[in-house]
Amino acid sequence: MAFTAQDVKTLREMTNVGMMDCKKALQATDGDMDKAVDWLREKGLAKAAKKADRVAAEGMAYAAVIDGVGVAVEVNCETDFCAKSDLFVAFVKDIAKVVATENPADVEALRASKYPGSSLTVAEILPEKVMSIGENLQLRRFVRFPENTSVAYVHAGGTHGVLVNLAVEGGIDATEIGKNVAMQIAAMSPKFWDKALVPQDDIDHEMQVQLALMENDEKMASKPAAVKEKIAAGKLNAYYKENCLLQQDFVRSDLFQGSVEGYIADAAKKLGGSVKFLNAVHYVMGEGIEKKEDDFAAEVASMIK
Numbered sequence: 001m002a003f004t005a006q007d008v009k010t011l012r013e014m015t016n017v018g019m020m021d022c023k024k025a026l027q028a029t030d031g032d033m034d035k036a037v038d039w040l041r042e043k044g045l046a047k048a049a050k051k052a053d054r055v056a057a058e059g060m061a062y063a064a065v066i067d068g069v070g071v072a073v074e075v076n077c078e079t080d081f082c083a084k085s086d087l088f089v090a091f092v093k094d095i096a097k098v099v100a101t102e103n104p105a106d107v108e109a110l111r112a113s114k115y116p117g118s119s120l121t122v123a124e125i126l127p128e129k130v131m132s133i134g135e136n137l138q139l140r141r142f143v144r145f146p147e148n149t150s151v152a153y154v155h156a157g158g159t160h161g162v163l164v165n166l167a168v169e170g171g172i173d174a175t176e177i178g179k180n181v182a183m184q185i186a187a188m189s190p191k192f193w194d195k196a197l198v199p200q201d202d203i204d205h206e207m208q209v210q211l212a213l214m215e216n217d218e219k220m221a222s223k224p225a226a227v228k229e230k231i232a233a234g235k236l237n238a239y240y241k242e243n244c245l246l247q248q249d250f251v252r253s254d255l256f257q258g259s260v261e262g263y264i265a266d267a268a269k270k271l272g273g274s275v276k277f278l279n280a281v282h283y284v285m286g287e288g289i290e291k292k293e294d295d296f297a298a299e300v301a302s303m304i305k
Contacts, residue, residue, distance in 0.1 A: 002031055003026045003031035007026060007031065007033065008022045008023050008026060010033070011025065011026060011033060011036055011037070011040075014033075014037060015037060015040050015045070017040050017045045017127060018123055018124050018126065018127055019123075020120075020124045021040065021043075021045050021124070021127060022036070022040070025037075025039040025040050025043075044131050045127050045131070056076035056077050056078050056135070056136045056137065056138040056289075057076060057078070057286045057289040057290070058076065058077050058078060058079055058080050058082065058083045058285070058286060059074065059075050059076035059077045059083050059088075059092075059138075059140075059158070059285055059286065060074070060075055060083055060088070060089065060092045060157075060158030060161075060285060061073075061074045061154070061158055061159065061160055061161030061283035061284060061285040062074070062075070062092050062093065062096055062154055062158055062161045063152035063153060063154055063161040063162055063163040063182075063281075063283075064093070064096050064100075064152050065150050065151070065152050066096065066097060066100035066101070067100065067101075068146075068150075069100040069144060069145070069146050069150070070144070070145035070146075070150025070151075070152065070163045070165060071096045071099045071100045071142065071143070071144055071145075071152075071163070072142065072143050072152070072161050072162070072163040072281045072283055073092065073095050073096050073099060073139075073141070073142040073161070073283075074140040074141050074142070074161065074283045074285060075088075075091065075092045075095055075137065075138070075139055075140065076137070076138040076140050076285075076286065076289070077133070077135045077136065077137055077138075078135040078136055079135060082133060082134065082135045083157075083158065083285075084157065085133065087129075087132060087133050088133055088137075089158075091129050091133065091137070092158075094115065094116050095110070095122070095139060095142075096142075097116050098110060098113050098114070098115065098116065098122060099142045099144050100144065102114065103144060103146070104142075107139055107140075107141070107142070110122060110139060110142065111123040111126075111139065122139070126139075141283070143163065143281045145163060145165045145279065147165075148165050148166060148167050148168070148278055149165070149166045149167070149168045149174055149178070150163055150164065150165050150166075150178075151163075151164045151166065151174070151175055151177075151178025151179055151181075151182060152164075152182070153179055153182035153183060153186065155183075155186045158285055159284070159285050160186040160282065160283070160284055160285070161282075161283040161285075162182040162183075162185050162186050162280065162281070162282050162283075163182070163280060163281050164178045164181050164182045164185070164277070164279075164280045165277075165278045165279040165280060166178055166275050166276065166277060166278060167275070167276040167278055168268075168273065168274075168275050169273050169274045169275075170268075170271070170272055170273020170274055171273065172268065172271040172272060172273035172275075173271070174268065174271075174273075174275050176267075177263075177264060177267045177268065177275055180250075180252055180255070180263070180267075181245075181260060181263075181264065181277065181280075182280070183251070183252075184245065184248065184250065184251055184252075184260055185245060185280055185282050186282065187251055188245075188248055188251065189282065189284075190243060190244055190245040190248060191243045191244070192243055192244045192245070193244065193245045193246060193277065193279070193280060194244055194245065194246045194247070194277075195240040195244045195246070195247055197244075198240070198243070198244065203236065206235075206236060206239050207229075207232050207233070207236070210231070210232035210235045210236075211228055211229070211232050214228050214231065214232070241259075245260055245277075245280075246259065246260050246261035246264075246277060247259055247260070247261065248260050250262070250263040255267075260277075261277075264276075264277060
């Protein structure tokens with residue numbers, strides 16, 4: 001029995017299994033849709049499709065430098081136990097390799113890229129990984145820094161993945177500088193990298209807050225408006241110090257007392273070169289994903305009825 005591309009699409013929608021496996025199933029069953037579903041179930045692939053409905057809110061935020069290319073990825077699974085397994089960690093590292101070597105434009109392009117050590121694409125091998133790992137897996141996001149000097153930092157086994165990109169001159173090794181800056185980012189989660197990047201709307205809002213504070217202060221309320229404006233402008237430095245990476249106090253006070261910007265310049269000078277912070281990415285695992293709250297007692301009760 002012949003089958004069409006629409007049949008492959010229909011089978012995919014019925015089972016949530018990849019296109020290539022659906023095509024193989026229809027080829028093996030001469031286009032019989034019911035038998036194709038059974039074929040996929042017998043191969044264990046349909047089971048993988050059922051897992052795709054589960055919320056994948058755990059996982060790993062990972063960063064690495066691969067052949068000079070900086071990469072950060074987040075891959076999600078269902079449980080913390082899975083996130084710590086060797087199979088899952090190896091899968092995440094393979095995804096990072098794909099990003100580094102294939103330079104995909106987005107997640108869909110990543111899924112269409114060739115998986116390391118295989119003739120299959122990431123999308124085609126994903127159901128196999130779901131089966132072997134035992135949980136729903138989601139490729140959430142990635143970034144790639146192909147130029148300049150990148151330094152990666154992974155905190156607590158993958159709760160935070162930070163990738164810092166630096167311009168380095170003078171032939172120095174800036175790895176330690178980059179790692180310390182990455183650790184600062186993981187610890188302090190700055191909203192902006194530099195005060196020059198703060199949107200004017202945010203600055204205006206902060207000015208309004210400071211002016212309102214003075215209006216509600218008996219000692220300040222009577223001061224001229226121009227004076228209040230000047231004081232409020234001065235207060236912006238405190239805002240920058242709290243929210244902007246380069247203006248923050250460097251947390252490793254044992255190494256340097258001052259701002260992160262000051263630390264970078266000082267550390268580079270001691271090494272005989274110069275380092276300029278260019279960019280960074282900070283992935284927090286599961287950030288923004290709505291987790292399903294399970295009633296464990298009810299689940300156990302339902303199993304023993």
